[in-house]
Amino acid sequence: MSLLMGLFSIPFLCSALLCICGGFSRKILKVLAVGCSFLPLLLLAYFHPLWVGSHVEFPWFPSLSIVFDLRVDPLSLLFVYLTALIIPLSLLAVPSADFPMPHFFYALALLLQGLLLGFFTAHDLVIFALFWEAMLIPLFFIISFWGGPQRQSAALKFILYMVAGSALMVAAVLALYFSSAAMSGSGTFNLDELSKGASQTPHAKWIGAIFLLAFAVKTPLFPFHAWLPDAYCQAPLPGTLLLSAILSKAGIYGILRIGMELFPSLLLAWGPLLLGLAIAGVFYGGLAAWKQNDFKRLIAYSSLSHVNFILAGLFVWNQTAHEGAILQALNHSITIAALFLAAGWLEERLGTASMNHIGGLAAYIPQLCWWTLFFVLSSVALPGLNNFVGEFLILFGLFADNPKTTALLGLTVILSVVYMLRWMQKVYFEEPQLQKKIEDMKGKERLLALSLAFLILWVGLYPAPALRYVQPAAQKIQGILKGENPL
Amino acid sequence: MSALSLHDLHALSPYLILVLTALCILLLEAFSSPLAHRFSASLTFLALAIALYAAYFAPASENRLLTPWLRFDALGRVFNLLFLGIGVFSTLLSAAFFQRFKKVSRGEYFFLFLSALFGLLLIGAAADFLILFLGFETLSISLYVLCGYMKKWTMSHESAMKYFFTGAIAAAFLLYGIALIYGAVGTTHLPSLNGAYHALATSSDQALFLAGIAFVTIGLAFKAAIVPFHAWAPDVYDGSPNPVTAFMAVGTKTGAFVAFSTIFLESLLQFDRFWNEGMAVLAYLTLLYGNFVALRQRQLRRFFAYSGISHAGFLMIPLVASTSDALPALLFYVVVYALATFGSFAILAPLDHREEGVLLEDLRGLFQRAPLQATILALCLLTLGGIPPTAGFLAKFAIFKVGFEAGYYGLVTVGLLTTVLSAYYYLRIVGAMLSASTETSKQVPPLPTAAFVGLVSFGAILLFSWFPAPLLALFLG
Numbered sequence: 001m002s003l004l005m006g007l008f009s010i011p012f013l014c015s016a017l018l019c020i021c022g023g024f025s026r027k028i029l030k031v032l033a034v035g036c037s038f039l040p041l042l043l044l045a046y047f048h049p050l051w052v053g054s055h056v057e058f059p060w061f062p063s064l065s066i067v068f069d070l071r072v073d074p075l076s077l078l079f080v081y082l083t084a085l086i087i088p089l090s091l092l093a094v095p096s097a098d099f100p101m102p103h104f105f106y107a108l109a110l111l112l113q114g115l116l117l118g119f120f121t122a123h124d125l126v127i128f129a130l131f132w133e134a135m136l137i138p139l140f141f142i143i144s145f146w147g148g149p150q151r152q153s154a155a156l157k158f159i160l161y162m163v164a165g166s167a168l169m170v171a172a173v174l175a176l177y178f179s180s181a182a183m184s185g186s187g188t189f190n191l192d193e194l195s196k197g198a199s200q201t202p203h204a205k206w207i208g209a210i211f212l213l214a215f216a217v218k219t220p221l222f223p224f225h226a227w228l229p230d231a232y233c234q235a236p237l238p239g240t241l242l243l244s245a246i247l248s249k250a251g252i253y254g255i256l257r258i259g260m261e262l263f264p265s266l267l268l269a270w271g272p273l274l275l276g277l278a279i280a281g282v283f284y285g286g287l288a289a290w291k292q293n294d295f296k297r298l299i300a301y302s303s304l305s306h307v308n309f310i311l312a313g314l315f316v317w318n319q320t321a322h323e324g325a326i327l328q329a330l331n332h333s334i335t336i337a338a339l340f341l342a343a344g345w346l347e348e349r350l351g352t353a354s355m356n357h358i359g360g361l362a363a364y365i366p367q368l369c370w371w372t373l374f375f376v377l378s379s380v381a382l383p384g385l386n387n388f389v390g391e392f393l394i395l396f397g398l399f400a401d402n403p404k405t406t407a408l409l410g411l412t413v414i415l416s417v418v419y420m421l422r423w424m425q426k427v428y429f430e431e432p433q434l435q436k437k438i439e440d441m442k443g444k445e446r447l448l449a450l451s452l453a454f455l456i457l458w459v460g461l462y463p464a465p466a467l468r469y470v471q472p473a474a475q476k477i478q479g480i481l482k483g484e485n486p487l
Numbered sequence: 488m489s490a491l492s493l494h495d496l497h498a499l500s501p502y503l504i505l506v507l508t509a510l511c512i513l514l515l516e517a518f519s520s521p522l523a524h525r526f527s528a529s530l531t532f533l534a535l536a537i538a539l540y541a542a543y544f545a546p547a548s549e550n551r552l553l554t555p556w557l558r559f560d561a562l563g564r565v566f567n568l569l570f571l572g573i574g575v576f577s578t579l580l581s582a583a584f585f586q587r588f589k590k591v592s593r594g595e596y597f598f599l600f601l602s603a604l605f606g607l608l609l610i611g612a613a614a615d616f617l618i619l620f621l622g623f624e625t626l627s628i629s630l631y632v633l634c635g636y637m638k639k640w641t642m643s644h645e646s647a648m649k650y651f652f653t654g655a656i657a658a659a660f661l662l663y664g665i666a667l668i669y670g671a672v673g674t675t676h677l678p679s680l681n682g683a684y685h686a687l688a689t690s691s692d693q694a695l696f697l698a699g700i701a702f703v704t705i706g707l708a709f710k711a712a713i714v715p716f717h718a719w720a721p722d723v724y725d726g727s728p729n730p731v732t733a734f735m736a737v738g739t740k741t742g743a744f745v746a747f748s749t750i751f752l753e754s755l756l757q758f759d760r761f762w763n764e765g766m767a768v769l770a771y772l773t774l775l776y777g778n779f780v781a782l783r784q785r786q787l788r789r790f791f792a793y794s795g796i797s798h799a800g801f802l803m804i805p806l807v808a809s810t811s812d813a814l815p816a817l818l819f820y821v822v823v824y825a826l827a828t829f830g831s832f833a834i835l836a837p838l839d840h841r842e843e844g845v846l847l848e849d850l851r852g853l854f855q856r857a858p859l860q861a862t863i864l865a866l867c868l869l870t871l872g873g874i875p876p877t878a879g880f881l882a883k884f885a886i887f888k889v890g891f892e893a894g895y896y897g898l899v900t901v902g903l904l905t906t907v908l909s910a911y912y913y914l915r916i917v918g919a920m921l922s923a924s925t926e927t928s929k930q931v932p933p934l935p936t937a938a939f940v941g942l943v944s945f946g947a948i949l950l951f952s953w954f955p956a957p958l959l960a961l962f963l964g
Contacts, residue, residue, distance in 0.1 A: 022858075061956050063815070063963060064885055100855065115876070126884070134876040137869065140914065145854065145921040152918050156911070163874075163910040167903050170884060174891040174899070 003047060004054045004070055004121065007080075010039050011087075011114035018107040026102055033106035034091050037113060041084035051077055055123070064126075065177075065187055071123040075473035078326065078466075079120040079253050082333055083246060087113040090241040092448055093341055095348065099236070105146060108138040109242065116246060120253060125173050125189040128258070132169070132214070135250065136162050139235075139242060146236040154234035161227040165217030172210040176201060176262075191261065195480070198262040208263035212270075215259065219251030221274070221311055222281025225304050232300035233353075237344035240296075244303050244340060245333040252307075252329045255314055260477045268317055268481065275315040279409055281308030286415035295423050296353040299343050302379065302419065303336050305412070306387075312409060313394035317481065321397025322474040327466060328390030331459060335387055338375040338452040342368065345445055346427070349438045355423065360432030367441045369428045371449045376424055378456045380417045386459035491550060498548035498559055500541040501567055502608055508534035509601035516594025523594030528582040531597045535575045535604075542567040555676060558614040562753075565962065566611030566745055569822070573738050574604040576829045576940050580730040583836045583937035588637075588728075596636060603629035603734070610742045611749075616665045616675035616703075619746055623661065623710065626742060627654045630735065634727045640842045646726025653719040657709030664702025671696035677754040684758055700762060703750070711743035713803065714772040717796050724792035729839050732788045733832035736795045737825045744802050744821060751806060752814045767807045767898055773800035774901055778908040785847045787835060790912070791828065794871060797909060798824055801902060804886050808893035815962040816885040822958060823870060823882040823951065830867035830944030834860045836937035850916060852924025861920045863945045870948050872913035873906055878951040885959070 014036035021029060044051065051072050060068035072080065091109055094102060112135060119131035136159055144155035176194050179201040181187030188194065201207060217224045232240050259267050267274070285305025292298040310332060313325030345368060346361075347353045362369040381387040391413065399406040441449070459466055496503070512530060516523040545567075547559035557563075581600065585593055606626030613619035631654060635647025669675050671692050672683035687693050705716065712720040724732045751762070777797030784790035802820060805813035835845045837860075854861040870879035883906070890899045951958050 059956075061881065061959070063812075063956065063959050064881075064888060101858065104858065130875040130880065133874060133880070137874065137876075140917075141865075141921065144918050152922055156914060156918055159914060160907065160911055164907045167907045168900065170887055171891070171896070171899055171903055174888055177888075178891060 002054065002056055003043075003050065004072060005056045007040055007043055008056070008070060008114065008117050008121070010043070011037075011110045011117065014039065015107045015110035015114065018103050018110065022101070022103045024103075026096060029103050029106065030091070030094065030096075033103075033110070034088055036106075037088040037091050037110060040113065040117065041081075041088065044081060044084050051080075060127075066126045066189060067124050068127060069124040069190065070118065070121040070127075072121055073473070073476075074469045075253075075256060075326070075476070076121050078330060078469050078473070079249060080117060082249060082330055083113060083116040083120060086241065086245045086333055086337060087116075089337055089448065089452075090238040090245075092444070093238045093241055093344065095237065099146065101145075105142065105238070108141055109238070112138040112242065112246075116250070119250060123191050125176065125191060125194060125258075127189075128191070129166075129169050129173055132250070132254070133163070133166060135247070139239065139247065142239040142242070143231060143235045146239065147234040148236075149234075150230070151234045154230040158227045158231040161217055161224075165224065166214035168210045169214050172207045175203065175207050191257070195261045199265050204263065205266060208259070208266040211254070211258050211263070212274075215251040215254040217251075218254070219248050219307055219311065220304070221251075222277050222284050222304070222308055225281070225285075228304055229297055229300045232303070233294070233296045237340065237348075240340050240344070241337050244300075245337040248303070248307050249329050249333060252310060252314070252325075255311075256326070256473070256477070260314075261480055264477075264481045267315070271315050271317060275312055275405070278308045278312040278315055279405065279412075281305065282312065282409065282412045283415070284308075286412055286419060290415070290419040290422065292419075293355050294353045295343055295355055295427065296340075296347065298355075298419065298423055299336070299339050302339075302416065303332075305416065306332050306336070306379070309391060309394065309409070309412070313390075313397065316394075316398050316401050318397040318401055319474050319478050320400070321394050322477055323467065323470050324390050324393025324395075324397055326470045326473055327459075327463070328387070328394060330466065331386040331390045331456075334452060334455050334459075335375060335378045338449070338456070339372075339379060341445075341448060341452070342372040342375055345441070346372070355426050358427055358433060359430035360428070361438075362428040363432050364438050365440045367446070371441070371453075372428070373424060374453060375456075376420045378460070380420050381413055384457075384460050386456045386463075389459060389463045491552065494546060495548045495550045495553060497541075498545050498553070499557075500545055501538045501571065502605065502612075504534055504538045504541060505601050505605045505608065509598050509605065512594055512601070513598040516592070516598065520592065520594065524592065527593045527597040528578065528585065531578050531601060532575070532582075534601070535571055535578060539568065539571045539575070542571055554614070556615050556618050557612045559612075562962075563612050565818070567608055569741065569745075569818075569825075570604065570607045570611055570738070573607070573734070573741065573825060573829075574600075576825075576944075577604075577730055577734040577738065579936040579940045580733055580829070580832055580836060583833070583934040583940075584728055584730045584839070586934055586936075587836070587840055591637065596633070599629040599633050599636075600734070603633065603738070607738055607742045611745050613746075613749065614677055616668070616677065619677075619749075620658075620661055620665060623742070623746070624658060626739065627658065627710075630654075630731070630739070633731045633734075634723055636731065637728050637842075640726065642726035642842060643728075644726075646723045649719050650723045653709060657706045657716075659706075660702050660709070661706030664699045664704075664706060667695055667699030667702060669699075671699060677749060680750075680754045681756070681758055684755070697759065697761065700755075700759075701765075704762070704766075707743050707746055707750075708769065711740055711747070711799050711802075712792075712796050713769055713799050714776045714796065715769075717773070717776075717799075720796060721789050721792040724795075725786060725789040725844075727788070729788065729832060729836060729844065732791065733829060736791050736832075737828050740795060740799060740802075741821050741825060744799075744806075744817065747806055748814055748817055752809060752817070756811075757809045763807050763809055766803060767895060770800055770803035770807055770898055771901055773797070773803060774898075774905045775800075778905040778912075781912050782908060784912070786843060787845045787847065787916075790847075790916075791831070794909070794912070795828075797905065798871070800905075801883065801886055804890040804895070804898055804902060807895055807898060808889045810889055810893050812885075812892070813889050815959055816882075816889045818962040819955075819959050820882040820886055823878045823948070826944045826947050826951075827867040827870040827879065830941055830948065831864055831871070833937045833939075833941035833944065834864040834867070837932050837934045847916065847919055850919045851922050853920040855924045860941065863941045865917045865920065866945060866948055868913040868917055872909050874910060874913075876952055878948055878955060881952070881955045 122128040289301035609622030781793035873883040
């Protein structure tokens with residue numbers, strides 16, 4: 001059994017293990033689950049130089065020509081690392097009280113980890129589509145069982161949006177298959193093979209549009225975001241982390257993997273329109289965040305805004321912008337996880353996420369206040385912190401193509417400062433209004449915050465190691481376009 | 488060779504075992520009702536187990552008394568095993584039902600059930616239209632009674648009457664169609680139909696044949712609950728006892744589609760484009776109607792009627808496509824559908840304690856009350872909804888691939904879009920299970936036989952989700 005197969009199977013085995021461990025106490029369960037969820041990360045780090053190029057391939061369903069084909073390239077590896085990192089973080093964020101049947105939650109999160117590892121390495125279009133939809137199921141369960149008061153409708157809305165967005169994906173997959181069969185005699189779902197002829201497929205525009213729609217809904221690109229605020233706010237804290245830090249990246253990975261590699265000319269042609277939507281999304285998310293009186297919703301909208309910033313980087317055909325977008329996809333995951341954690345801890349202490357009747361909390365919980373401020377500064381792209389590198393690269397790349405649009409997009413950085421600092425000011429720095437005493441950060445929370453801060457500073461101060469993996473991925477995309485249009 | 492040899496009896500053994508056991512149970516009920524009450528379920532189960540064994544090892548008969556009427560090939564054996572498997576699951580569910588409703592007499596029930604199953608086996612083994620018709624009549628007449636088996640349920644009276652009348656009309660259509668076909672080509676032997684049709688010289692004969700085919704199609708469409716011949720299904724499913732509903736949802740539907748496929752995917756494969764186009768129209772209607780109406784159901788037996796209609800729509804896609812891959816894809820879907828439906832009914836069985844059956848509200852909080860049962864039901868529902876990574880997705884994928892290959896892009900698109908609706912109504916049930924437990928909801932009593940069905944379905948679905956290839960290979964070879 002190859003290394004990659006091991007990496008892929010571990011989470012499933014751990015998930016099954018936790019399902020049957022319902023009898024243990026909460027503490028043991030948590031240690032067990034977190035330990036299990038760290039296994040992929042340890043494996044990744046231990047065999048680090050071996051991963052790029054490793055693959056698993058066997059005919060899984062020969063009569064339908066589906067090959068179970070997983071393959072790691074630099075782009076995959078980045079997202080695999082992200083998955084291996086975020087899942088343990090979200091498991092650590094599981095509250096210790098008031099959380100029924102935690103073992104099922106751990107099992108679902110580990111299941112999600114396995115599905116995501118499969119998704120980010122899938123090299124067969126059917127397997128890709130299978131994992132693409134399969135990852136929704138654990139999230140649906142998580143939202144609708146452990147979520148807030150309106151969790152049922154939020155979960156249903158979430159999954160229906162997703163299913164509707166990718167409903168026609170199977171037809172698009174089949175269309176590619178049969179066009180490859182028409183061209184080369186035998187049909188295939190292999191992504192490399194398909195990328196050779198996908199653009200010449202009849203109705204390539206429609207097929208590409210079907211894929212893009214699916215990715216746009218999941219990321220979400222403005223205006224396909226209507227599911228987002230409810231799902232993010234109704235999900236339990238660890239679920240919100242999963243949604244914001246991982247799920248949105250699945251859409252971005254889809255655009256990179258399928259959109260750019262299979263339909264480069266299409267993305268080039270639609271670039272201006274998509275860029276326009278993404279920039280509209282950045283503004284919309286920012287303005288909506290400004291008007292929120294609930295800080296969880298505020299962060300949800302800020303996430304929408306930042307994700308659209310990443311998309312804006314993807315839709316400019318320029319290597320620097322792509323590098324920035326890929327790097328920013330990772331940065332955003334770390335920062336948004338940190339922000340939701342900070343917000344979640346605050347909500348846990350206050351019992352509400354409303355900003356109306358609170359203020360001056362810095363006097364009561366100084367540590368949480370300063371940690372939150374640090375994460376907020378990371379989110380607003382303070383130089384020296386991670387988001388600055390990514391957003392700067394995106395703006396830099398965009399500037400080469402279109403200076404005016406860059407000016408417009410640059411303005412949104414100010415917008416994000418406005419809404420984020422408004423939150424900080426209202427909640428932490430105004431006149432103290434609180435009567436009761438609240439507890440400051442606990443050791444476990446400090447540890448989580450510290451590890452996230454380490455990552456934020458690392459990418460912010462010394463981005464070279466991360467960029468070393470981002471660059472080949474972005475270069476590959478450039479190479480594809482050159483092959484398409486030899487100009 | 489004119490008389491039946493021992494070898495032939497061996498070939499016929501699965502059918503004989505069923506008939507003989509059925510008669511034994513009837514006699515037992517007549518002479519000693521208490522004994523029948525105690526043993527008929529186990530007797531039926533035992534007989535089915537032996538029949539399964541016999542069907543697997545039954546040799547092919549070459550006796551000319553039998554071969555014009557029954558098929559003994561590999562596919563015929565697969566059908567037999569499939570139907571007997573359905574029989575085993577239904578028996579176990581019936582046993583669970585009788586544990587909930589202790590006072591109801593059982594001997595007659597299992598006699599009728601075995602007769603119905605015998606009818607199903609005949610449908611699968613038919614090499615001639617007459618056997619096919621005989622199979623359908625045996626199945627239906629037993630089912631008319633089984634639908635009304637709970638004599639004190641007022642809903643059941645309506646259900647049985649409705650089923651009887653529509654079933655009689657369907658039988659009339661089927662028989663009349665067979666007569667017309669016989670009139671046109673002079674044979675009712677299925678394998679010779681295609682040659683005889685293409686040898687027809689005059690267009691009036693062809694018209695006669697096509698009219699016959701149209702009647703046969705309508706007759707089968709009634710049985711398969713295809714729109715617009717579906718109107719009986721919701722009321723009949725609604726008013727029948729749970730295991731009978733499960734048997735109808737799986738058995739009758741499978742029987743009808745097996746009949747469709749022996750006629751139209753084996754004997755008359757691509758005999759006339761006209762038929763495929765007509766079926767395509769019905770498939771559109773079935774998919775849209777079944778899925779839209781299922782959105783609003785609260786009573787679960789009724790819900791399964793509508794979801795069953797929508798699955799009939801999906802199963803029609805390979806029939807419409809009529810390619811060489813169509814039959815394996817159809818059978819794969821049928822098996823997955825059968826497992827998921829039985830699994831769902833097995834979980835519903837312990838909750839079933841009144842005439843109205845299980846309502847959506849009864850499932851509230853099931854995940855907290857009974858996590859294992861809720862997990863099984865959730866997996867079955869996700870499978871029915873065709874949501875990855877379950878085998879249901881692969882089954883739908885295979886069907887859509889067949890449809891796409893044959894060029895029915897519109898049908899595939901509508902099919903895919905309706906999966907969004909089906910995702911809603913299946914996940915709504917899952918959502919209800921995950922919601923907070925209400926105080927009125929009671930503990931779930933254990934029913935070992937139903938639990939067994941649930942676990943087996945659960946295991947099989949998991950297995951086929953990971954290793955789907957062997958199952959499909961079974962139908963290919």
